[in-house]
Amino acid sequence: xxxxxxxxxxxxxxxxxxxxxxxxxxxxxxxxxxxxxxxxxxxxxxxxxxxxxxxxxxxxxxxxxxxxxxxxxxxxxxxxxxxxxxxxxxxxxxxxxxxxxxxxxxxxxxxxxxxxxxxxxxxxxxxxxxxxxxxxxxxxxxxxxxxxxxxxxxxxxxxxxxxxxxxxxxxxxxxxxxxxxxxxxxxxxxxxxxxxxxxxxxxxxxxxxxxxxxxxxxxxxxxxxxxxxxxxxxxxxxxxxxxxxxxxxxxxxxxxxxxxxxxxxxxxxxxxxxxxxxxxxxxxxxxxxxxxxxxxxxxxxxxxxxxxxxxxxxxxxxxxxxxxxxxxxxxxxxxxxxxxxxxxxxxxxxxxxxxxxxxxxxxxxxxxxxxxxxxxxxxxxxxxxxxxxxxxxxxxxxxxxxxxxxxxxxxxxxxxxxxxxxxxxxxxxxx
Amino acid sequence: xxxxxxxxxxxxxxxxxxxxxxxxxxxxxxxxxxxxxxxxxxxxxxxxxxxxxxxxxxxxxxxxxxxxxxxxxxxxxxxxxxxxxxxxxxxxxxxxxxxxxxxxxxxxxxxxxxxxxxxxxxxxxxxxxxxxxxxxxxxxxxxxxxxxxxxxxxxxxxxxxxxxxxxxxxxxxxxxxxxxxxxxxxxxxxxxxxxxxxxxxxxxxxxxxxxxxxxxxxxxxxxxxxxxxxxxxxxxxxxxxxxxxxxxxxxxxxxxxxxxxxxxxxxxxxxxxxxxxxxxxxxxxxxxxxxxxxxxxxxxxxxxxxxxxxxxxxxxxxxxxxxxxxxxxxxxxxxxxxxxxxxxxxxxxxxxxxxxxxxxxxxxxxxxxxxxxxxxxxxxxxxxxxxxxxxxxxxxxxxxxxxxxxxxxxxxxxxxxxxxxxxxxxxxxxx
Numbered sequence: 001x002x003x004x005x006x007x008x009x010x011x012x013x014x015x016x017x018x019x020x021x022x023x024x025x026x027x028x029x030x031x032x033x034x035x036x037x038x039x040x041x042x043x044x045x046x047x048x049x050x051x052x053x054x055x056x057x058x059x060x061x062x063x064x065x066x067x068x069x070x071x072x073x074x075x076x077x078x079x080x081x082x083x084x085x086x087x088x089x090x091x092x093x094x095x096x097x098x099x100x101x102x103x104x105x106x107x108x109x110x111x112x113x114x115x116x117x118x119x120x121x122x123x124x125x126x127x128x129x130x131x132x133x134x135x136x137x138x139x140x141x142x143x144x145x146x147x148x149x150x151x152x153x154x155x156x157x158x159x160x161x162x163x164x165x166x167x168x169x170x171x172x173x174x175x176x177x178x179x180x181x182x183x184x185x186x187x188x189x190x191x192x193x194x195x196x197x198x199x200x201x202x203x204x205x206x207x208x209x210x211x212x213x214x215x216x217x218x219x220x221x222x223x224x225x226x227x228x229x230x231x232x233x234x235x236x237x238x239x240x241x242x243x244x245x246x247x248x249x250x251x252x253x254x255x256x257x258x259x260x261x262x263x264x265x266x267x268x269x270x271x272x273x274x275x276x277x278x279x280x281x282x283x284x285x286x287x288x289x290x291x292x293x294x295x296x297x298x299x300x301x302x303x304x305x306x307x308x309x310x311x312x313x314x315x316x317x318x319x320x321x322x323x324x325x326x327x328x329x330x331x332x333x334x335x336x337x338x339x340x341x342x343x344x345x346x347x348x349x350x351x352x353x354x355x356x357x358x359x360x361x362x363x364x365x366x367x368x369x370x371x372x373x374x375x376x377x378x379x380x381x382x383x384x385x386x387x388x389x390x391x392x393x394x395x396x397x398x399x400x401x402x403x404x405x406x407x408x409x410x411x412x413x414x415x416x417x418x419x420x421x422x423x424x425x426x427x428x429x430x431x
Numbered sequence: 432x433x434x435x436x437x438x439x440x441x442x443x444x445x446x447x448x449x450x451x452x453x454x455x456x457x458x459x460x461x462x463x464x465x466x467x468x469x470x471x472x473x474x475x476x477x478x479x480x481x482x483x484x485x486x487x488x489x490x491x492x493x494x495x496x497x498x499x500x501x502x503x504x505x506x507x508x509x510x511x512x513x514x515x516x517x518x519x520x521x522x523x524x525x526x527x528x529x530x531x532x533x534x535x536x537x538x539x540x541x542x543x544x545x546x547x548x549x550x551x552x553x554x555x556x557x558x559x560x561x562x563x564x565x566x567x568x569x570x571x572x573x574x575x576x577x578x579x580x581x582x583x584x585x586x587x588x589x590x591x592x593x594x595x596x597x598x599x600x601x602x603x604x605x606x607x608x609x610x611x612x613x614x615x616x617x618x619x620x621x622x623x624x625x626x627x628x629x630x631x632x633x634x635x636x637x638x639x640x641x642x643x644x645x646x647x648x649x650x651x652x653x654x655x656x657x658x659x660x661x662x663x664x665x666x667x668x669x670x671x672x673x674x675x676x677x678x679x680x681x682x683x684x685x686x687x688x689x690x691x692x693x694x695x696x697x698x699x700x701x702x703x704x705x706x707x708x709x710x711x712x713x714x715x716x717x718x719x720x721x722x723x724x725x726x727x728x729x730x731x732x733x734x735x736x737x738x739x740x741x742x743x744x745x746x747x748x749x750x751x752x753x754x755x756x757x758x759x760x761x762x763x764x765x766x767x768x769x770x771x772x773x774x775x776x777x778x779x780x781x782x783x784x785x786x787x788x789x790x791x792x793x794x795x796x797x798x799x800x801x802x803x804x805x806x807x808x809x810x811x812x813x814x815x816x817x818x819x820x821x822x823x824x825x826x827x828x829x830x831x832x833x834x835x836x837x838x839x840x841x842x843x844x845x846x847x848x849x850x851x852x853x854x855x856x857x858x859x860x861x862x
Binding site: 003004005006007008009012013014015016017018020021023024035036037038040041042043044045046047048049051052055064065066067068069070078080082092093095096097100101102103104106107112114116125126140141143144146147262265266315316317318350351354360363364367374378379380381382384385386387395398399400 | 434435436437438439440443444445446447448449451452454455466467468469471472473474475476477478479480482483486495496497498499500501509511513523524526527528531532533534535537538543545547556557571572574575577578693696697746747748749781782785791794795798805809810811812813815816817818826829830831
């Protein structure tokens with residue numbers, strides 16, 4: 001009988017050991033892919049000054065943060081909170097440690113973040129994010145936008161994710177178009193309409209734009225624009241055919257062309273398209289933006305997204321630190337992979353072998369056998385205590401792939417049997 | 432010029448990438464040692480219900496916890512907090528997932544915990560703890576106390592820690608002695624005096640005991656007892672010579688003898704002694720207790736400690752779950768290892784190689800070279816952008832051990848030079 005509720009808090013992942021092993025495997029696969037691309041790992045504290053966390057954030061973020069108070073403090077004095085992403089701490093870190101870093105600073109963070117939002121299906125309050133970022137000092141070549149995408153796609157390839165498509169755009173395109181059409185004063189509202197366009201019928205988007213008073217001709221131009229998606233050369237041609245001479249728009253075309261072309265080079269085999277529907281409107285991106293979808297599982301949403309930000313740390317330093325980054329939301333992704341049965345608690349047992357000393361007299365020898373197996377890279381449990389052998393074998397069959405019993409006979413012969421539980425075959429081994 | 436303070440909060444570890452790499456190496460070495468001994472990895476949320484965290488904890492713990500509140504909540508409504516150790520969440524986890532676990536449940540947790548105590552030298556508010564625990568259902572052989580110690584010592588061996596000594600005792604000894612002397616009513620106070628005895632002069636300890644009104648003879652018995660330390664056989668003999676027939680005392684002797692003997696067997700070469708000064712008075716241990724010290728660096732304090740608890744989850748279930756566990760406080764240990772210069776930011780560069788395409792025409796080929804090097808297990812950065820070659824080489828020499836330039840000549844010859852920055856030697860490689 002339970003006395004206190006022992007379920008984890010809602011919105012927080014907690015896995016059985018078998019599922020945890022699956023999760024760990026995906027996490028370390030991602031970390032390995034990032035590392036292979038030359039990204040350096042850092043860790044920042046989970047708690048930051050509220051002042052740091054909210055320097056750039058908008059009202060929604062403020063509502064979602066978890067404040068942290070020591071028990072003897074009052075809430076109004078609380079000036080610390082749990083971080084909600086890796087980007088804000090990265091900005092603080094880069095300024096703080098600037099003299100110890102080589103630029104461009106290729107950096108990865110893989111850890112938990114927190115959002116105190118209402119718990120709902122598929123939304124986590126505590127979640128792993130796996131980020132890569134490249135931060136430049138004063139300038140950062142656009143080529144790194146492609147490198148970030150290529151690195152993330154290499155990481156996704158180690159996951160049990162079916163064929164995916166990277167959708168890329170550049171915020172300078174819609175931004176420049178609105179300048180050209182003298183609609184800059186409505187830019188924020190238009191970006192917001194476009195950001196939601198995928199979730200509503202086309203008519204609703206048109207209506208929302210009309211309601212802003214753009215005029216029918218402009219609404220057509222914008223809806224034509226956001227419907228453009230396809231291969232690089234085709235979309236670049238179509239963008240040029242708008243005939244806009246606006247500098248931002250032209251820069252957007254050139255950057256999009258370079259980034260898409262370079263992703264094809266750096267990540268051969270990755271399906272990457274230009275898609276003007278992508279704006280990532282609520283974020284602080286200023287150039288390249290991208291999302292990644294799995295056509296076979298539309299319900300996954302974007303499994304990996306990011307973009308270019310013109311200045312990472314404007315609230316902390318006068319120095320300009322342009323950056324580009326992206327993130328895999330691993331906790332959410334793991335949940336959808338489990339639901340789609342693309343991840344299953346493997347039938348493989350958590351450990352490789354159990355070695356069972358028949359009595360306390362054989363513990364030393366059993367431990368030597370275990371140590372020798374460990375040297376081959378195995379995880380080995382020496383089963384202790386005076387339970388019956390049958391109970392020990394039953395335990396072994398639940399946790400291990402193989403088992404050996406070490407008794408008097410084995411000591412005398414210098415040989416033991418290593419039983420494989422699945423095949424039932426015994427392999428004879430030297431002690 | 433900084434605008435907002437960018438230092439991390441006090442009491443929170445934040446490392447440069449080079450030091451982070453060292454920290455990560457130690458952490459994964461420990462995880463590997465635990466895994467090899469057949470411990471299964473789990474993760475629990477960092478946030479728990481206050482009710483769960485404080486079910487067993489005393490007043491000091493309550494003062495040290497970080498409460499967590501959503502921004503729109505008031506502090507008096509706060510019923511969630513950051514966990515302060517791994518043991519309380521493990522108790523909740525074991526009850527919650529009981530049907531998915533095989534017992535004895537050998538489990539490891541390696542993650543951050545939080546204590547909102549006053550920041551001071553060597554004390555962290557956010558810190559990694561690396562725990563192993565074995566949890567039994569209804570019973571758990573004392574042999575697992577030795578297995579926990581053997582596993583932890585194997586883990587310490589992968590760290591740059593000089594020769595260490597494991598100091599072991601059993602709380603049933605002092606407990607049984609106090610029963611025998613009819614001093615049970617003072618047990619809590621006496622345990623507390625003994626727990627502090629190492630930090631004060633002997634006279635102070637005697638005075639504190641006298642002040643409790645034990646009588647001179649009892650004070651002598653207790654001080655004689657707590658001065659006993661040495662090899663197993665010697666101390667077991669001395670303990671027997673007290674002549675106490677008390678059941679607890681006798682059980683303490685038998686368990687201590689078994690645990691020490693078995694550690695010698697399971698962890699040959701480890702220096703392990705019986706030491707009656709160890710009581711770990713503020714914890715919830717009921718049998719075996721141990722600490723680990725480095726004689727060459729007394730100032731390190733105990734780098735790893737733990738013990739046996741009779742019932743892990745009495746607040747959550749009627750079922751008896753005896754356990755034994757121990758923990759390496761990695762964040763604190765890392766700090767003292769750095770201070771003692773036993774860990775140094777290695778001169779080794781964070782990544783293995785930089786591949787530099789001479790112009791954008793060679794990016795594809797440079798990326799192919801990089802991918803081939805990655806397949807050999809290397810971390811490789813393709814240096815992008817149109818900076819001068821000299822600037823790219825300077826960057827490469829800061830972050831990588833080796834570098835290659837891929838230009839027109841290399842494409843034509845099908846060969847490139849892989850320069851080792853330290854030796855200055857060029858190795859000729861096939862593209």
